[in-house]
Amino acid sequence: MYQKDFLAQVRTQLEVREDPAKLRQRVFETTSGIPLKNSYTPADVADLDVLRDLGAPGRYPFTRHVQATGYRGRLWTMRQYAGFATAEESNARYRYLLEQGTTGLSVAFDLPTQIGMDPDHPMAFGEVGKVGVSISSIHDMRTLFRGIPLDKVTTSMTINAPAAVLLALYLAVAEEQGVSWQQVGGTIQNDILKEYMARGTYIFPPRPSLRLITDIFAFCADQVPNWNTISISGYHIREAGCTAAQEIAFTLGDGIAYVQAALDAGLKLEAFAPRLSFFFNAHNQFFEEVAKFRAARRLWARIMKERFKTDDPKSQMLRFHTQTAGSTLTAQQPDNNIVRTTVQAMAAVCGGTQSLHTNSRDEALALPTEASARIALRTQQILAYESRVADVVDPFAGSYLIESLTDELEARARALLGRVDELGGMVSAIEKGFPQREIQNAAYAYQKAVEKGEQVVVGVNRFTLENEAQPELLRVDEALGATRRQQVAAVRANRDNGIVKQRLAELETAARGTENLMPRILAAVKAEATVGEVCDALRGVFGEYQEQLVL
Known part of the structure; x- marks a missing residue:
């Protein structure tokens, strides 16, 4: 993007040399470990090809946005x-x-x-x-x-x-x-x-x-x-x-x-x-x-x-x-x-x-x-x-x-x-x-x-307060679990359980084969099968994943 002699001039004239003893911290870098310089110049984007790497908004490679108008058309x-x-x-x-x-x-x-x-x-x-x-x-x-x-x-x-x-x-x-x-x-x-x-x-x-x-x-x-x-x-x-x-x-x-x-x-x-x-x-x-x-x-x-x-x-x-x-x-x-x-x-x-x-x-x-x-x-x-x-x-x-x-x-x-x-x-x-x-x-x-203390978290490891007042919080009623269990029992008592059993059996059979499972799942939930029952039918065929310890 830039002439070589121009880049050489930039590196000579615009590079800032710092005294480490005067800096407020030893290392400046991003979360990905990318070192952050004092300041950036054209020399840091010497290989950037504006047409190849940026292009226009809404066009390949979509670096700038997927829509040509960005948020100007719609937020x-x-x-x-x-x-x-x-x-x-x-x-x-x-x-x-x-x-x-x-x-x-x-x-x-x-x-x-x-x-x-x-x-x-x-x-x-x-x-x-x-x-x-x-x-x-x-x-x-x-x-x-x-x-x-x-x-x-x-x-x-x-x-x-x-x-x-x-x-x-x-x-x-x-x-x-x-x-x-x-x-x-x-x-x-x-x-x-x-x-x-x-x-x-x-x-x-x-x-x-x-x-x-x-x-x-x-x-x-x-x-x-x-x-x-x-x-x-x-x-x-x-x-x-x-x-x-x-x-x-x-x-x-x-x-x-x-x-x-x-x-x-x-x-x-x-x-x-x-x-x-x-x-x-x-x-x-x-x-x-x-x-x-x-x-x-x-x-x-x-x-x-x-x-x-x-x-x-x-x-x-x-x-x-x-x-x-x-x-x-x-x-x-x-x-x-x-x-x-x-x-x-x-x-x-x-x-x-x-x-x-x-x-x-x-x-x-x-x-x-x-x-x-x-x-x-x-x-x-x-x-x-x-x-x-x-x-x-x-x-x-x-x-x-x-x-x-x-x-x-x-x-x-x-x-x-x-x-x-x-x-x-x-x-x-x-x-x-x-x-x-x-x-x-x-x-x-x-x-x-x-x-x-190398990573400051305001209010946690620096600038803390003593005896903070707790804000008003949303609390979920502990009786909710019992209420929901009663509601699920009522659903099971009032539906056609024969149809539910049939729909779940059809889903299980389909899972053992190769057909698309979405129509079978739709039929089951329309018959008032529960989320747990549908997943249990699939568990019976697919099994359950067991987490592996990674060290």
Whole structure:
């Protein structure tokens, strides 16, 4: 991009020499270990080819944005993640958020639902409704979306192992509302690979889990064309402690595995690839995060073009949702979390996210109160309407620092993906413990830095307060578990159990064969089979995954 003699002159005249004794810390670097210089010059982007590496917004390699107009045409979707206790209470929170200006719903499910267990399962005791809403049957799903037209609102559901079951329930309720599946829009997370490496809410082993995922791809390509069939999630990998470069690599590595699994199942790339979406974390190091989103977008476009040989722009685009970093929130001085969330949200917007959730200030202590959820939403609205950061597409393009970080993050992510390929792909890499070890090592290094005071956490290891007053918190009624067990018993007592038994037997038979399982799951949930019963039928065929200790 620059003449060699000009670069030599820049290096001579603009390089700053520092006295280490006068610096406030020994090392300046990003979470990925990329050294940060005093200042950046054209010499740091000497190899940048503007046409090849940046291009125009909305064009390959999509470094700058997936849409030519960025947010000038339409703002990102303000999709606040919410759900707790009962379907009735969560429905009230969703309607409140919609009244306050949120533009998309995002459902949090409780742990029993996430691992395919009904509220009356012995392992569910004490966990019902605690970290999300408890959903066990079509009755609950009807209540959850009562008064919310599913042809007008898009819904994201953070559900993985039983994603097919929750999608079936959602489609059944849309049908009851008179909404055509052609009109239904939204996303299921449906990303099981990151569960094995970072989060833990898995049910089945990897290979039958991939079958369920590709069955959803095929079913939705034919029946629910506006549904995003997977949200390939780096968020939880980052929450487990990985670096920005690792977040890119392992997220895109999972994406490669899903694409290959779908191709191996006989699907055409252009039938499912345009509905793939991604889910990233927005962390504290502002410039690295902006660069991370840009690097991920460019690397995915190149993977789809070079590895999977597609020139279809819609198949090359990396569209993603972002959530601010829950792992950075502190129980100490919770109002500080508003500031952290604002910085992280601005990084996501400057990096070109398609939708955004901003965490609430009290989430390190409990589920967010209504007031905290409103502040989190207002944070997005102030960024959108007052800061003007959404008025220019890719505002940091051309910054010597941002372009240098973008290039370096892409290079480091490529190197990690090369290691995954050497191990036989992401499924094999997970089975061998490679990403787990990388994440664990990064998390350990960060924790050591915090304990030594090298990494400052305001209000935790510096600038602390004594005798802090605790904010008002949302508490889930401990009697909820008993109530939900009674509700499930009532469903089982009042349905046609002969039909339920038949539908579950048909699902089990289909699981032993090769047919697409989505129609069988739909038939079962319409007959009022519960989430736990459907998952148990599949457990009987697929078995359950047992975690392997990785050291």
